[in-house]
Amino acid sequence: MNSADGAAVVVGVDGSEPAQRAIRLAAVEAARRNRALRVVHGFIWPLLHVPLDAPAGAPPGAGLRHQAEQLVADAVAEAEATVPGLRVSGEIIDGEAAAVLLGESPTAVLIVLGDRGLGGFAALVVGSVAVQVATHADCPVLVARGSDRADGPVVVGVDGSPVSRLAVEFAAEEAALRGAELVAVHAYRHPTSGGPGDMQPLVYDENELRDEERRVLAESLAGIAERWPDLTVRQTTRRGKAGRLLTEASAEAQLLVVGGHGRGGLAGLLLGSVSHDVLHHADCPVAVVRAPR
Known part of the structure; x- marks a missing residue:
């Protein structure tokens, strides 16, 4: 476990419902540990050479980069609403989701993510990103799944x-x-x-x-x-x-x-x-x- 001063709880987000659960869980975990929360989104589109900006004449807010920025901003707002006063920051990092989160793990105290992301086969298998990160991360990995309970052992x-x-x-x-x-x-x-x-x-x-x-x-x-x-x-x-x-x-x-x-x-x-x-x-x-x- 990375216990270095300043190490944050990191949560991976992609706009899915499991990621929303992960944000709330991560916010509570960060507060328990008196740590900052770092919201990270793996932005894969540049690797695929897909146009990122809105085409001419598109409505405001169009374009993949802007959508990713809004996704992270919404996740930061969700964390702040879950635990008012929590130190929260957000960043978009170019790369595939699992690779981005693994890159965060050496300096994180904990990584939190949902059990499935966008496009997952719900109720069939845990998402490949969760498995990859849990397998290779350099810090503990917390996967939001099942029921959320405030009590119990x-x-x-x-x-x-x-x-x-x-x-x-x-x-x-x-x-x-x-x-x-x-x-x-x-x-x-x-x-x-x-x-x-x-x-x-x-x-x-x-x-x-x-x-x-x-x-x-x-x-x-x-x-x-x-x-x-x-x-x-x-x-x-x-x-x-x-x-x-x-x-x-x-x-x-x-x-x-x-x-x-x-x-x-x-x-x-x-x-x-x-x-x-x-x-x-x-x-x-x-x-x-x-x-x-």
């Missing part, structure tokens, strides 16, 4: 990996800022092999396995109580697929936090299967936290 998926620890710390900070309970969910399915060539045991003690998985969860939460002494933390260890269990937990959560990669992830290349699942199916906003490169 912050839920974090835990699997014992290093990036999972980063997700826990981000979730703990979010829960503390929101005055919410932190629910740490650890899913397990069966014993894993100890190394290359090892076979999974055919017979194992369920109680021992459950105790071991609880230990993994407890170790992942070590130090959280000391850093956030007033935070209420609830630990949940359940057998099942992590994506499904976290999606179920999102039905009552105000935020779901996952690591970009867990055990077995191809770091820096692909979005982990669990984070991919919840981005598509969660019923609340989802934050994806990745290890810094």
Whole structure:
């Protein structure tokens, strides 16, 4: 997470309804963190060599560049109306949306965007921009999706990996800022092999396995109580697929936090299967936290 002085919350806008939700969510996040909000629009048309200015005789306000300027101005106004007094700026940056947002990520404290943009296949897949940014950004990415709730816990998926620890710390900070309970969910399915060539045991003690998985969860939460002494933390260890269990937990959560990669992830290349699942199916906003490169 970029915590440099002056780092802003960045929100990507394109005029779509999901982007409108993202603006409001980003404004609240910036206010919680006492950060400025930076509204960014990726203006792709110059790359396609499309005429940007209004043709002769066109009505006032015509032309792609002017439309983009109005889009950003409207987004800034929406953020200011959501949180009066918030420091908000807006900028149009030539480039494709995902590339523009990734370019912002090294100096941002958080990137916020909608789950789908203009032209997306609603209710089918999460937008490609959201997936690309969540996969490669150098800061946490918050995707506005599902239901907006002012109450409920912050839920974090835990699997014992290093990036999972980063997700826990981000979730703990979010829960503390929101005055919410932190629910740490650890899913397990069966014993894993100890190394290359090892076979999974055919017979194992369920109680021992459950105790071991609880230990993994407890170790992942070590130090959280000391850093956030007033935070209420609830630990949940359940057998099942992590994506499904976290999606179920999102039905009552105000935020779901996952690591970009867990055990077995191809770091820096692909979005982990669990984070991919919840981005598509969660019923609340989802934050994806990745290890810094």
